[in-house]
Amino acid sequence: MLYTASAAGPAALLGLALVVLSVVILRVKGFARLKHIPGPLWAGWTDLWLIRAQICGRLNFILHDVNRQYGKLFPIGPKWVVCGDGAELRRMWGVRSAWQRAYWYRGLRVDPYKDNAFSTLDDQVHEKLRAKLAPGYGGKDVDNLHQLIDEQVAGLVSLLETTYLSTEIDFRPVDLACKAFGYLAADVDLFGYIETTERTVPVLLATALMPWFLRILQSPRLKWLLPNAQDMVGIGTVMGRAKAAVAERYGDKPVVKRDMLGSFVAHGLSREDAEGETVAEIDAGIREGRVSSPITDAEARQLPYLQAVIREGLRVWPPATAVLPKVSDKDQVVCGVRVPAGTNFAWSPWSIMRNKETFGDDADLFRPERWLGIPPAKYRLMDQTVMMEFAPGSRWECLGKTVAQMELNKTFVELLRRFDFTLLDPTSPWKSYNAAVFIQSDMNVVVTRREPSLVPAQLKE
Ligand code: HEM
Incomplete structure (x- = not known):
């Protein structure tokens, strides 16, 4: 016995030494890939720097701080660089560029075993999927898209009017961060959609940074080993609702409607793919009362100050801050620096939107006036830069951009012509927790009636 134990000891030690040695060699090799690009020390050695920044909910600010310290291009992991140069990124995101979506996008699967438009890495599959989705998301095939948005805005107005209007004798603060379009009449997160999203997104975004873990989690072969992955991230219920909503549009007696889902079906989207795309719109069920004359999208586009406020809002607080990494299978030169093949190439939206060369020395300030009375070329550059929020170019551009812009155009006018908003605690x-999108809470405001209410004509002045 003694003899066996003493022989096993050195063997185990040798094994351990080999493991440690290979880890050290891998780390040194990893560090060497990007050592010619200055950046935070620990980020060069381990992904933990990036994962920690993602989990703490401040990645957007951290990337901007590092950008200010190290310049336009810097590493944030052994296989990661971040860029704060808008022109270079627009070139990379262009149709004919050699960059592809990085493996990170696989982390955006809602169903762990099935891709959707956001998560697929295959360019051809993605292109085909986009062709089927674009007419629906863009509103071309949807009857009354404007009216549907008007109804949602009217629902919000009506909720504020009836439940949260404060007066000199009646104090009724409201948490604006908690109002879900679609469930306004009920004034609750009816199917736990917001709660599920807020729970799910941080988990998805953290696992997206761990490709080895993602491979295990999404492997159909290892399905038996894990608890239901959908339930692990809490998305099971939402997926169930999506399946139910899609079911009635397929089969022997399909319901035909001219809405987004109807357009996807008409353009040949399979039932399975439709389930993957429907998670974003299952809340379209509940409709509320309307205002008599909601502003039209076309009218809103003609209001220069409104447009300036919307752009300035998107610029100062970009709503989508995911790192959106692209990867090339060849070495590339970006910002004059060699980026080795296989590097995840991410962006720092906060830095791009606060670039002083593009927006002026006061780029940190919210100042809508910067958009007014400036030369067309300057406006174009600023506009192009802010619209990077929607990943411009026909390849990856947000399919919901038109809808998102309509919502912004209508909501501000309809609220601000009726109400004044005061923050309960300006300090x-x-x-706010940043998990690629912002998870916000406790945005408590006091809403009072604006007297006299503004009509659209006055807004134009
Ligand atoms: C201000 C609001 C919004 C912002 C800032 C935004 C931003 C983005 C970005 C940056 C992407 C590109 C992701 C990538 O592939 O790298 C994207 C894709 C997408 N967005 Fe949006 N989005 C917004 C609203 C919406 C809305 C309201 C919808 C649905 C009606 C929508 C539907 C989509 C879809 C389907 C894609 C996938 C496109 C594709 O993979 O080809 N978005 N969005």
Whole structure:
């Protein structure tokens, strides 16, 4: 016995030494790939720097701080660089560029075993999927898209009017961060959609940074080993609702409607793919009362100050801050620096939107006037830069851009022509956690009636 134990000891030690040695060699090799690009020390050695920044909910600010310290291109992991140069990124995101979606996108699967438009890495599959989705998302095939948005805005107005209007004798603050379009009449997160999203997105975004873990989690072969992955991230219920909503549009007696889902079906989207795309619109069920004359999208586009406020809002607080990494299978030169093949090439939206060369020395300020009375070329550059929020170019551009812009155009006018909003605590306006999108809470405001209410004509002045 003694003899066996003493022989096993050195063997185990040798094994351990080999493991440690290979880890060290891998780390040194990893570090060497990007050592010619200055950046945070630990980020060069381990992905933990990036994962920690993602989990703490401040990645957007951290990338901007590092950008200010190290310049336009810097590493944030052994296989990661971040860029804060808008022109270079627009070139890379262009149709004919050699860059592809990086493996990170696989982390955006809602169903762990099935891709959707956001998550697929295959260019051809993605292109075909986009062709089927674009007419629906863009509103071309949808009857009354404007009216549907008007109804949602009217629902919000009506909720504020009836439940949250404060007066000199009646104090009724409201948490604006908690109002879900689609469930306004009920004034609750009816199917736990917001709650599920807020729970799910941080988990998805953290696992997206761990390709080895993602491979295990999404492997159909290992399905038996894990608890239901959908339930692990809490998305099971939402997926169930999506399946139910899609079911009635397929089969022997399909319901035909001219809405987004109807357009997807008409353009040949398979039932399975439709389930993957429908998670974003299952809340379209509940409709509320309307205002008599909601502003039209076309009218809103003609209001220069409104457009300036919307652009300035998107610029100062970009709503989508995911790192959106692209990868090339060949070495590339970006910002004059060699980026080795296989490097995840991400962007820092906060830095791009605060670039002083593009927006002026006061780029950190919210100042809508910067958009007014400037030369057309300057406006174009600023506009192009802000619209990077929607990943411009026909390849990956947000399919919901038109809908998102309509919502912004209508909501501000309809609210601000009726109400004044006062933050309950200006020293702590809201709580905000950045998980690629912002998870906000406690945005408590006091809403009072604006007297006299503004009509659209006055807004044009
Ligand atoms: C201000 C609001 C929005 C912002 C900032 C935004 C931003 C983005 C970005 C950056 C992407 C590109 C992701 C990538 O592939 O790298 C994207 C894709 C997408 N967005 Fe949006 N989005 C917004 C609203 C919406 C809305 C309201 C919808 C649905 C009606 C929508 C539907 C989509 C879809 C389907 C894609 C996938 C496109 C594709 O993979 O080809 N978005 N969005």
